[in-house]
Amino acid sequence: MLINLLLSLLLFITYHLALTYVGARVRFLKTILPSLFLGLSAFLIRTVFQAPPVIYSTSIVVICAVLMFLFNKIDYLSSIIGSILSFTTFIVSSLLIACPIMVTLGFEVPRETKGLPWILINLAEFAVPTIVIFILKTCKFNLAKYLRNI
Amino acid sequence: MKQLYFLKAFLCILICIFTMLLFELSIFEQLNRTIYFSFMACIFFILILWVLSIWFFYKFAMVVNEERIARETDQFQLEESRKLVQTLQSQRHDYRNQLQVIRVLAQFNKNSEIIKYIDDYISLANVSAAASSRINNSAISALYLVYETEARDKGIKMTIDSDIDFTHFKYSPSKVTRIIGNIIRNAIECLEEINRQDREIQITMWEANDYYVISIWNNGDPIPETHIERIFLPGFSTKNSSGLRLGIVKELVQELGGNISVVSQVEFGTEFKITLPRTKPNSLSTA
Structure with a gap:
């Protein structure tokens, strides 16, 4: 349970990715509370309520957008866009990179939310969003600026 | 208003792509989390769609932005031309005023004052006229x-x-x-x-x-x-x-x-x- 909770808290990476996508410059301290909320929600939906992945992903996207809107004063459209972009990156990286790597390493893609493969796949899933954040920050990519320049 | 529609259109495309992805995810679950080549190809296709949609939207935004700048530049030049015309009109008005003064002086036969007035005026205008004539x-x-x-x-x-x-x-x-x-x-x-x-x-x-x-x-x-x-x-x-x-x-x-x-x-x-x-x-x- 505790490991699951800690793994859920890793969602602060996707929260930061969502903010980076929309070019929001928010102080790190101001993202702690919403990230914590997002992590706890993910933990409740996935581990406590055992929701299927589709419902889990949809709920997390909505919660992330709401948290961005409420805590970081990002307008509602940008919040949704950032949230969807972030979780699309997350899911694509999970299905396209993390799962095949697990299979290549000789593990099965875990069906239950416990055990070493489960921890490994979670850590692998977050690798790509972290790299994307790093790239976007380095390139100073600001999607919101481009979209608003029209 | 235009930005808002653009953002909404962009959001709709994203939702479509995300829904496709969720659909893939549910298939992945039904396949008992076994990875097949066709399944991977579908996800890769969604990823390509995602990148392409962002790229085309970005290009579209750039083109529209360039058009806006060109339109503003034209508008600005038009304003500048209007200002120039206004300056010329005010100068013409000024000349007419000078002529009016000379006319009144002529009515009262004040020839020496007319000469003095014209000399004063010419001394002012001469500098620029002489310079421009070069x-x-x-x-x-x-x-x-x-x-x-x-x-x-x-x-x-x-x-x-x-x-x-x-x-x-x-x-x-x-x-x-x-x-x-x-x-x-x-x-x-x-x-x-x-x-x-x-x-x-x-x-x-x-x-x-x-x-x-x-x-x-x-x-x-x-x-x-x-x-x-x-x-x-x-x-x-x-x-x-x-x-x-x-x-x-x-x-x-x-x-x-x-x-x-x-x-x-x-x-x-x-x-x-x-x-x-x-x-x-x-x-x-x-x-």
């Missing part, structure tokens, strides 16, 4: 006369000196006057804000071996060093203006195959130096 290009002369009068009215001294033989000058008069006019207008606006007596604008034009050089200098406040590189960007302004003038100037100079540079220092003032090649590229229009 330039054998009617468009630049006219432009100088208009701006010199405006500058004089604002207490700014404006001089011109040229040793260019304009009989072989092949460049479009409208483009050259737009280049010079925009820089002079900027200089006048800059000097207007300064409370000083010795405000001055100097236009110097000469021929080098391969180039015509046009220098427009003013002794206003210098442009901050941090702004020098950005002053030619469309929309950049240190004042409350549109910030399009110098962008237009740079674009026109480049269109004519020339170059523009700026030197701005506290002791020296600000000088814009335009160099235009004497042998004009054939592709350039003279219209």
Whole structure:
């Protein structure tokens, strides 16, 4: 349970990715509370309520957008866009990179939310969003600026 | 409003892609989390769609933005032309007033006063007329006369000196006057804000071996060093203006195959130096 909770808290990476996508410059301290909320929600939906992945992903996207809107004063459209972009990156990286790597390493893609493969796949899933954040920050990519320049 | 529709359209595409992805995810679950090639290909296809949609939206945004800047530039030029026409109209009005005074003096047979009045007026107008007459290009002369009068009215001294033989000058008069006019207008606006007596604008034009050089200098406040590189960007302004003038100037100079540079220092003032090649590229229009 505790490991699951800690793994859920890793969602602060996707929260930061969502903010980076929309070019929001928010102080790190101001993202702690919403990230914590997002992590706890993910933990409740996935581990406590055992929701299927589709419902889990949809709920997390909505919660992330709401948290961005409420805590970081990002307008509602940008919040949704950032949230969807972030979780699309997350899911694509999970299905396209993390799962095949697990299979290549000789593990099965875990069906239950416990055990070493489960921890490994979670850590692998977050690798790509972290790299994307790093790239976007380095390139100073600001999607919101481009979209608003029209 | 347009941005809002654009954002909503973008959001709809994203939702479509995300829904496809969720659909893939549910299939992945139904397949008991076994990885198949076709399944991977589908996800890869979604990823490509995602990247392409962002890329095309970005290109679309850039094109629309360029169109907007071009439209604003045209609008700005129109406004500038209107201002020039207004200046000419006010000058014509001024001449009519002078004639009215002379007419009244003539009615009362005050010949000596008429002569004195005309002499006074000529001494004022002569300086600019004499200066402009040395330039054998009617468009630049006219432009100088208009701006010199405006500058004089604002207490700014404006001089011109040229040793260019304009009989072989092949460049479009409208483009050259737009280049010079925009820089002079900027200089006048800059000097207007300064409370000083010795405000001055100097236009110097000469021929080098391969180039015509046009220098427009003013002794206003210098442009901050941090702004020098950005002053030619469309929309950049240190004042409350549109910030399009110098962008237009740079674009026109480049269109004519020339170059523009700026030197701005506290002791020296600000000088814009335009160099235009004497042998004009054939592709350039003279219209």
